Amino acid sequence: MEKKYFDSLIQAIDLIGDGIHIIDASGKIVYYNSAAKFLDEIDVDKAIGRHILEVYPSLTFDTSTLLSVMKTGKPIYNIEQNFVNYKGDKISTINSSLPIVYNNKIVGALEISRNITKMRELSEQIVNLQRELYESNNFSNENEIGNEKKRKPNVSFTFLDIIGQSKEMLKLKTLATKAAMSDSPVMVSGSTGTGKELIVQSIHNSSHRKHKPFIAQNCAALPANLLESILFGSVKGSFTGAENKPGLFELANGGTLFLDEINSMPLELQAKLLRVLQDGRIRRVGSSNTIDVDVRIISAINTDLNTVLEEKQLRQDLFYRLNVIALIVPDLSKRKEDIPILVDYFIKKYNKKCNKFFIGVSKKVLDIFLDYSWPGNVRELQHAIESVISLYDGDIIREEHLPFQFKNFHPNKYFTLDTTIIQPLNVAVDKVEREIITSALVQTDYNISKAAKLISIPRQTLQYKIKKLDIPFEQ
Structure with a gap:
């Protein structure tokens, strides 16, 4: 050369x-x-x-x-x-x-x-912190009940923290509550920001495992070797510098192990996880001995179930082992009737945190929120409200207060095509809703509770729609 x-x-x-x-x-x-x-x-x-x-x-x-x-x-x-x-x-x-x-x-x-120095350091810190947190929680909050110790759950969210009265969310909460009564694996799917971990923690906190550990691990962006030792532990000498350390399966024994973004787990590690699920035993990296574990697996993916299979992100046998109970968290754009409720919840939350006194949003802002696509889902709405309350003072959140993605956003516009005015779908829907609600109010002598029951929507949602659609209300 x-x-x-x-x-x-x-x-x-x-x-x-x-x-x-x-x-x-x-x-x-x-x-x-x-x-x-x-x-x-x-x-x-x-x-x-x-x-x-x-x-x-x-x-x-x-x-x-x-x-x-x-x-x-x-x-x-x-x-x-x-x-x-x-x-x-x-x-x-x-x-x-x-x-x-x-x-x-x-x-x-x-x-x-x-x-992978920083990755390993952070991962080991997370494992150690989870162990210390759980052990501290156990020994500082235990109460004697006969010969058994009842320990305070180590996660905070319950089904009461899931805000939403839409048909989709009510159905999801019903299914999740039933899933909590079982020990079967659960797979939760949903876009980023929809609140998958909130559902997962609520399931754990409503299960018979609630006084046992809840351990969470994100499977994305970690090399297979590193993730394997984090999950299963290691023995001294298994690799250079390795020490005897328990993995997350051992820490979660008796409780729940939440594997987030499991579709990002390296394929070579998926076979080992499948074996653990089948046998109920783990083997630390470098060890020939097995350890029995009693762990419920709840996993989450940030895409739809079909994509996971079609793109072979998960082994098919592992997918069916994990997907015994499937729960789908809907995008915020598919449950927009929950937006007013969520807005009210987040305003109260950040008023308290920031010592502010906002009481609501303007009609223009609510219209923007209802027409916006919410690619970041509930998390994006939460951060938008937090941003406004952190930066501004007042009693009403107005359009000029909103973050950059809402600037120059115009809801409820008409579009022209070949000089013909075309009515947007949401305007047509409003018209039909106005007729149905008005009819229900007339039939029930303007009794809100009876009218809401007649058309099968929550009372609070009906009140919001009456105000939004400017429906005359007689009492």
């Missing part, structure tokens, strides 16, 4: 985001790219030409992945390695290492390393 092409190749490798190390047959470092230098905080000039164990004294001939492939001649992929650099900092990486063979002889080894 001509030198200019070789130099170009080296420059290209230097731009790769993952660390790349190359050692020769004697174990001496012959190449570091920039990412490796940044990862290990090693001065390249001081490292080149020195034996890898001299530069990484916390490693050994057995624990160094580079030296291992030199010895065996076999590549290894996606192996976690923890080591201490010369500054004393603990580094965690996911390594893929390959022997370099020339004329049927191993002349060196190459390794690609991805830095």
Whole structure:
């Protein structure tokens, strides 16, 4: 290879985001790219030409992945390695290492390393905090009842915290309440911001497991090796730097383990999870012993069920094991009759938090809210109300107070096509609703409760519609 092409190749490798190390047959470092230098905080000039164990004294001939492939001649992929650099900092990486063979002889080894130090630190902190929180909660809130200890639930949401009187939400709460009486796995699907974890916590808090742990883990953006040790635990020596640590399954024993965004779990780990669900036993990473666990699994996905199967985001056998009870949380755009109730709830919540005195929203703002598509769902509505109350004073939330996404948003407009005025669907719906409500009021002598029951909607919703549709009300 001509030198200019070789130099170009080296420059290209230097731009790769993952660390790349190359050692020769004697174990001496012959190449570091920039990412490796940044990862290990090693001065390249001081490292080149020195034996890898001299530069990484916390490693050994057995624990160094580079030296291992030199010895065996076999590549290894996606192996976690923890080591201490010369500054004393603990580094965690996911390594893929390959022997370099020339004329049927191993002349060196190459390794690609991805830095997961921060990920591992944060994940271990979360596991430790969940353990400490649960243990603290247990021992500070236990009451003796005979020979048993009744412990305070370690999650706060119940079905009373689910705000909504729409047909969709009432049906969801009914199904979720029934699901709480069972130990069967539950899969909750819904878009981001719809309140899936609120449903999940409510199920746990209404179940016979409510005095046992509730442990939550997001499965997205974690390498399979790291997520495996978090879920199942590890034993000392299972990988470099590993200690004896319980996983989330052990912490959740007797209670509920909530696996959020489970469709993001690496496929190779899904098979191990399936085995745990079938056997009721876990095996810590690096251990040959199994541990019995009694854990109810509730999972959540942020897409629809068909997409998960069609795009093979979940193994089919695991999907059917987890999806025994399926609950679908509707988008806010599909239950807009709940918007006035939610607005009132969030105004009261943030009035109290911010010491403000808002009493409601203007008709224009309510019209905007009812016509808006709400891509962020309930969470977006909540943050919009929080933003206004945090920044402004007054008694009514007006259009000029709203966040940027509502600026220049004009509800209830007419659209023209070939000079013909076309009435939007929502205007036509308002007209029909006005006729039905007026008729119901007349038949019940303007008794709100009887009229609401007659047309099968909540009383509060009927009151809102009478005001919104400007229906004359006689008493």
